[in-house]
Amino acid sequence: MVSRVDTPSDKPPKKPVVETKKSVVIRFAGDSGDGMQLTGTEFTRAVAIAGNDIATFPDYPAEIRAPVGTLAGVSGYQLHFSSEAIHTPGDAPDVLVVMNPAALKRSLAELPRGGMIIANSGAFTDANLQKVGYQKNPLEDGSLEGYRVFAVDMQAHCKNALEGMAGIDFKEVSRSKNMWALGLMYWLFNRPVDKQLEWLKDKFKKNPAILEANLRVFKAGHAFGDTVELFHETYQVDSAPMEAGTYRNVMGNQMTALGLATAAVKAGLPMFFGAYPITPASDVLHNIAKFKNYGVTTFQAEDEIAAMCSAIGAAYGGVLGVTCTSGPGFALKLEAMGLAVMMELPVVIIDVQRAGPSTGLPTKTEQSDLLQALYGRNGDSPLAVIAAQSPVDCFATAIEAVRIATKYMTPVVVLTDGYIANGAEPWKLPDVEKDIPPIEVKFRTDPNGYQVYGRDPQTLARAWVRPGTPKMEHRVGGLEKDFLTGMVSYDNVNHQKMVDVRADKVLRMRQDISASVVDGAQEGDLLVVGWGGTYGALKQSVQRLAASGKKIGHLHLRWLNPLPGDLEAVFARFKKVIVCELNGTSKSGGQLWRHLRAELLVPALHYTKVQGTPFTTAELGAAFEAVLRGEPAPSSLKV
Amino acid sequence: MTSANAPQPPSPPAPSSPGGNGLVKLTRKDFQSKSEVRWCPGCGDYAVLATVQRLMPELGVPRENMVFVSGIGCSSRFPYYMETYGMHTVHGRAPALATGLKVARPDLDVWVITGDGDSLAIGGNHTLHMLRRNPTLKVLLFNNRIYGLTKGQYSPSSEQGKVSKSSPMGAVDYPINPLQFALGCQASFIARAVDVDKGLYEVLQKAHAHKGTAYVEILQNCVVFNDGAWFDIRDNKDTKPKAQLILVDKQPMLFDGGKKGIGFDRATMKPFVIDLAAEPGRANEVLVHDETDPSGSMAHVLAGMSYPEFPVPLGVLRRHTRATYEDMVWAQNKKAAEKGVGDLQKLIYSGDLWDVK
Numbered sequence A: 001m002v003s004r005v006d007t008p009s010d011k012p013p014k015k016p017v018v019e020t021k022k023s024v025v026i027r028f029a030g031d032s033g034d035g036m037q038l039t040g041t042e043f044t045r046a047v048a049i050a051g052n053d054i055a056t057f058p059d060y061p062a063e064i065r066a067p068v069g070t071l072a073g074v075s076g077y078q079l080h081f082s083s084e085a086i087h088t089p090g091d092a093p094d095v096l097v098v099m100n101p102a103a104l105k106r107s108l109a110e111l112p113r114g115g116m117i118i119a120n121s122g123a124f125t126d127a128n129l130q131k132v133g134y135q136k137n138p139l140e141d142g143s144l145e146g147y148r149v150f151a152v153d154m155q156a157h158c159k160n161a162l163e164g165m166a167g168i169d170f171k172e173v174s175r176s177k178n179m180w181a182l183g184l185m186y187w188l189f190n191r192p193v194d195k196q197l198e199w200l201k202d203k204f205k206k207n208p209a210i211l212e213a214n215l216r217v218f219k220a221g222h223a224f225g226d227t228v229e230l231f232h233e234t235y236q237v238d239s240a241p242m243e244a245g246t247y248r249n250v251m252g253n254q255m256t257a258l259g260l261a262t263a264a265v266k267a268g269l270p271m272f273f274g275a276y277p278i279t280p281a282s283d284v285l286h287n288i289a290k291f292k293n294y295g296v297t298t299f300q301a302e303d304e305i306a307a308m309c310s311a312i313g314a315a316y317g318g319v320l321g322v323t324c325t326s327g328p329g330f331a332l333k334l335e336a337m338g339l340a341v342m343m344e345l346p347v348v349i350i351d352v353q354r355a356g357p358s359t360g361l362p363t364k365t366e367q368s369d370l371l372q373a374l375y376g377r378n379g380d381s382p383l384a385v386i387a388a389q390s391p392v393d394c395f396a397t398a399i400e401a402v403r404i405a406t407k408y409m410t411p412v413v414v415l416t417d418g419y420i421a422n423g424a425e426p427w428k429l430p431d432v433e434k435d436i437p438p439i440e441v442k443f444r445t446d447p448n449g450y451q452v453y454g455r456d457p458q459t460l461a462r463a464w465v466r467p468g469t470p471k472m473e474h475r476v477g478g479l480e481k482d483f484l485t486g487m488v489s490y491d492n493v494n495h496q497k498m499v500d501v502r503a504d505k506v507l508r509m510r511q512d513i514s515a516s517v518v519d520g521a522q523e524g525d526l527l528v529v530g531w532g533g534t535y536g537a538l539k540q541s542v543q544r545l546a547a548s549g550k551k552i553g554h555l556h557l558r559w560l561n562p563l564p565g566d567l568e569a570v571f572a573r574f575k576k577v578i579v580c581e582l583n584g585t586s587k588s589g590g591q592l593w594r595h596l597r598a599e600l601l602v603p604a605l606h607y608t609k610v611q612g613t614p615f616t617t618a619e620l621g622a623a624f625e626a627v628l629r630g631e632p633a634p635s636s637l638k639v
Numbered sequence B: 001m002t003s004a005n006a007p008q009p010p011s012p013p014a015p016s017s018p019g020g021n022g023l024v025k026l027t028r029k030d031f032q033s034k035s036e037v038r039w040c041p042g043c044g045d046y047a048v049l050a051t052v053q054r055l056m057p058e059l060g061v062p063r064e065n066m067v068f069v070s071g072i073g074c075s076s077r078f079p080y081y082m083e084t085y086g087m088h089t090v091h092g093r094a095p096a097l098a099t100g101l102k103v104a105r106p107d108l109d110v111w112v113i114t115g116d117g118d119s120l121a122i123g124g125n126h127t128l129h130m131l132r133r134n135p136t137l138k139v140l141l142f143n144n145r146i147y148g149l150t151k152g153q154y155s156p157s158s159e160q161g162k163v164s165k166s167s168p169m170g171a172v173d174y175p176i177n178p179l180q181f182a183l184g185c186q187a188s189f190i191a192r193a194v195d196v197d198k199g200l201y202e203v204l205q206k207a208h209a210h211k212g213t214a215y216v217e218i219l220q221n222c223v224v225f226n227d228g229a230w231f232d233i234r235d236n237k238d239t240k241p242k243a244q245l246i247l248v249d250k251q252p253m254l255f256d257g258g259k260k261g262i263g264f265d266r267a268t269m270k271p272f273v274i275d276l277a278a279e280p281g282r283a284n285e286v287l288v289h290d291e292t293d294p295s296g297s298m299a300h301v302l303a304g305m306s307y308p309e310f311p312v313p314l315g316v317l318r319r320h321t322r323a324t325y326e327d328m329v330w331a332q333n334k335k336a337a338e339k340g341v342g343d344l345q346k347l348i349y350s351g352d353l354w355d356v357k
């Protein structure tokens, strides 16, 4: 059914019925220039404030300026909001808002039959249809039979709304259709508009003409729903039962930056943040550059090598050194990370992973830097590697990294990924005094008995001595050093001792790892093991099967090096273990899978995917059920 | 909530009195570390080390505030021999480490030790960006026109045709002139000195006094792999007076015992040599050195002069004061602090909030 009602009828409109839904997944998709990310984030804010649980998945086009109207230029934003606790942005949309034929073509396969399509029919021109290989207009040729399609010429409506406004040209009319779509969504999902009007007023307070245009168009979109008898029902998603508290809607990169600034204050340490821009990590730099009043100094370096090195230089100066990048930049930092291992200085290295190898798919997510983080340096060069599992968790992970780095005098790698970096979810704000413990940092100032590589017996950390401390002048560097004095040493046995102690120090961090927590069944047939940003999808899939009585549990690892000491015991409680991650192939297995097999000799199964998108709960569910039936785990690649 | 973490450059641990640990004035010996110096006998690096160690007690800086940062190379072993704080880092990256350190700790006196390979090959990019940013770092470039540590391959400053282990038929690469490169990167201070000459001491003194990056090219002899690389200007008593133009600020550019001077032809925009013995009447044409000339145009001319067409300028070619990187960074940090310092509650409770009861 395609409804095409572009002129309001004369009859007074019937009020549509309000249908209550538990959860809805909307995908906004359009050309990169159509402002879909903005529509998505604005609507996310609206539903978040209304108390829904939310999860989002912005899907950026790979090319910054792909030709208009092409598949390569489609930008999408998926929002899942619910009256129940949710952990993923949803496998498939219920509602698809598409601004052009390319957007429809890219998303249609994922829309289940019966799903709603709201299409900007004005953009379904012959030229645009041809660009993506449509012979006929799908809005007219009956091919969308089975979907609920609403074809609206949004552009024409914008033009009407802006009629008579001075100084508004065609470009602005065209650009405002995302606000129109937003207005319609507010109507369709029964959201009060006052807040949105306030935000617009605030956002455009310096430009009254643009403000006026946006207000008019937004209201027109909203009124459209009211005045045409197009939609027979609107939807209501009630607020989710959330823990009492104050909430805020946050994204992963923002949380990484907030976590770092918080850690700096909690440690009473100034922080030096050196970085070179790279997708999808740049937002951490952008965010933290605003935190100069939290003791953070930011440095946009000439490349990732310099970013890493400047952080080490700062760390030698007694300041917390931090750097942030994505895969290709991480590769450039590796040599200097080895220096930080050797000099035993606290540095935090954040890798917001993206699809590789090489430049790969810069805007798409992947978890394929794990082995690079664990082993990607010359020599035996162990360091701590931890991973964040959700946008909100980036906060705690960043703080943990700072705590470990300063406690053990070591570089710490934090792995996040493009999916959690840009995904949003509600954050229950912590009490900064009570909920976040201080980070204790000590500088040694007593020259008596000082040895450069003298160590704390419990942590094996050497002392942090700031230049400027009298009578403690000392040199550090990349050459192997004497076990105690820190003088250059080429002694062969000494080298073995130093390699051992650097490795032992990392193992000592197990003191700081809490007991592994399994979600779902505590023992039984299948343990699902994951790490990083796949947390939500794995949790939801396992919970669903566990609720139906299957003996399946989920273990999600924050610590990748060292691994928690109790893993063997946990694995032993299950007949089978399957390791799921966004890297590797169905033949070769994934990276954590290899790491676990190497470390623990566990005959684990694997389930991997590298399509630039997160796992869907449907594919995970199917895989787990197959394994539970005793079949091999299927490949994620549907050919 | 206020925090102890005010955006001030971190306050240094209480220093001892300038020039020393405690009340006793330090001497050269106090700057000699226990590490045994491991350069080849006769290496020019020894002379530089001795000069630096002689200079240190005179600078009025507590020893514990000195940090030497180096890359990799024979010359980059330098920090191990100094009884100061120091870092021997990765090949080519010392400018990046030193910039991070200086920005994090502007109170420290940071020196960078580097070689022609370290600074101009693998580290060329970092050298460029250090110079344009202008943090207060004293950079000592040990230019021996060879890779010493890796046992004798040609370097970016080796002359064309250089026969070395990696260029048995002669290097085809055109060489780089470090000071021209530095000027192109807007270096605020450039100078040149010979490892064994006494001019080095004064150049380093001036480099130390400079606010901003001071880039000092030291013509250093590698006895083992490139002996005589600076023969005319360093070793040969006969040519030395003709090959060295010792620059003195606000003084005429004379050399060869005052018998010759440097003039400048405005028509061709080129320098020329004036033989004052033959034409004493042209003394008024001799250029007067002005190391602080803000335009730096004569510094470009001087940096481009090479022997035997011209004498090689030694001393300070350019000294120009502009705001330093660390000062500008901290000015911003302080400005940001006007918004309120370290209030975590404010940081976390910002944006669009909603309450769940």
Ligand SMILES: Cc1ncc(C[n+]2csc(CCOP(=O)(O)OP(=O)(O)O)c2C)c(N)n1
Pocket: B072, B073, B074, B075, B076, B091, B114, B115, B116, B117, B118, B119, B142, B144, B146, B147, B148, B149, B150, B155
């Ligand atoms: C990443 C890396 N590449 C190569 C080397 C090998 N290497 C060490 S020093 C050096 C060249 C040193 O030449 P220079 O900087 O001129 O210093 P010199 O030894 O002459 O003082 C090279 C190529 C290294 N240590 N690290």
Ligand code: SF4
Pocket: B038, B039, B040, B042, B043, B044, B045, B074, B075, B144, B148, B149, B221, B222, B223, B224, B225
């Ligand atoms: S190889 Fe050359 S530069 Fe290196 S220590 Fe020996 S003489 Fe000096």
Ligand SMILES: [Mg+2]
Pocket: B073, B115, B116, B117, B142, B143, B144, B145, B146, B147, B148, B155
């Ligand atoms: Mg050299």
